[in-house]
Amino acid sequence: MELISILMPAYNAEKFIEASINSVLKQTYSRWELLIVNDGSTDSTKTIAEFYSAKDIRIKVFNQANKKQAGARNTAIENSHGSWIAFLDSDDVWEPNKLAKQIQASIDHPSAGVIYTDGWIFNDDDFNNLTPYPTITGMLIEPHDIYKMEYQCNYIPVLAVLVKRSIVDKIGLQDEGKTFAGCEDWDYWLRMARIGINFYGIPEKLFYYRRHDSNMSKNNLNMVLAQTSVFIKNFEGQYFSEKEAIRLFKKLIYPLTNNLIKNGRFEDIAFILNGVEAKLPTISFGAVKKVIKILGKMAYVPVAILGKIDLLILSPKS
Numbered sequence: 278m279e280l281i282s283i284l285m286p287a288y289n290a291e292k293f294i295e296a297s298i299n300s301v302l303k304q305t306y307s308r309w310e311l312l313i314v315n316d317g318s319t320d321s322t323k324t325i326a327e328f329y330s331a332k333d334i335r336i337k338v339f340n341q342a343n344k345k346q347a348g349a350r351n352t353a354i355e356n357s358h359g360s361w362i363a364f365l366d367s368d369d370v371w372e373p374n375k376l377a378k379q380i381q382a383s384i385d386h387p388s389a390g391v392i393y394t395d396g397w398i399f400n401d402d403d404f405n406n407l408t409p410y411p412t413i414t415g416m417l418i419e420p421h422d423i424y425k426m427e428y429q430c431n432y433i434p435v436l437a438v439l440v441k442r443s444i445v446d447k448i449g450l451q452d453e454g455k456t457f458a459g460c461e462d463w464d465y466w467l468r469m470a471r472i473g474i475n476f477y478g479i480p481e482k483l484f485y486y487r488r489h490d491s492n493m494s495k496n497n498l499n500m501v502l503a504q505t506s507v508f509i510k511n512f513e514g515q516y517f518s519e520k521e522a523i524r525l526f527k528k529l530i531y532p533l534t535n536n537l538i539k540n541g542r543f544e545d546i547a548f549i550l551n552g553v554e555a556k557l558p559t560i561s562f563g564a565v566k567k568v569i570k571i572l573g574k575m576a577y578v579p580v581a582i583l584g585k586i587d588l589l590i591l592s593p594k595s
Contacts, residue, residue, distance in 0.1 A: 282359030286349030290367035317343030389477035396484035414478030460503035531584030
């Protein structure tokens with residue numbers, strides 16, 4: 278039996294973490310280590326995690342100042358020993374046979390470096406009203422296909438995944454940049470696809486993704502910024518015509534830039550605009566930068582007008 282390292286970042290997770298830990302303890306596949314990273318919590322997360330660690334030597338707790346989810350997962354990766362790595366956030370839950378099914382799938386599909394499952398979405402503690410997670414499963418997906426699939430949307434939630442340790446060693450740690458917060462896993466899957474990794478999706482629903490008021494995804498502007506950062510970082514020109522690529526990024530960039538202007542987040546604007554120009558030298562946001570430099574937070578109206586004109590010119594009918 279191969280050792281599976283389960284990474285659990287935990288920040289102020291006292292309300293839900295026991296359910297998450299217990300779903301690991303109930304796994305029918307028993308050769309695992311659970312690495313809980315208490316990421317600067319100010320509630321009783323540390324106490325709860327250490328209580329379970331004292332009861333089961335497979336559970337290890339690491340305490341650190343807050344570094345967000347990517348930083349917490351990276352701490353766990355650096356202290357893990359498994360030949361497989363799984364991810365479980367401190368508010369989510371697994372079916373008892375999830376890891377066993379994934380290990381069996383890895384035997385049945387030896388060319389797959391990532392094994393993920395289907396699952397459910399639920400709200401708070403309401404397990405009576407489940408919504409299917411929009412995963413795409415039931416097949417072996419080759420790298421170019423997983424890239425095209427994931428470049429549209431992240432269909433693979435982090436708690437669904439089991440990945441070979443050798444792949445993580447090859448691509449490195451998760452991106453701790455602040456503009457990627459909340460989409461580090463999406464970035465990870467695209468990075469794996471870009472180096473030629475096959476994915477296999479188990480069609481059985483073996484996880485429960487919990488929605489609640491503290492979810493990171495609640496901050497819409499930050500999530501759009503993170504999604505756009507993922508698109509820029511992982512852009513591969515061979516999958517797009519030049520015009521398609523320009524249209525894709527400009528449709529993303531103009532609304533995001535306007536929202537960032539309204540919130541005075543000029544550092545983030547520079548990061549996004551410069552990032553697109555570096556990936557696609559045929560794109561220039563010189564006029565947008567100039568208007569922002571002159572008008573500051575008042576630039577959102579002229580930038581909106583520039584965007585409408587630009588996108589009209591780029592429309593498929595033009």
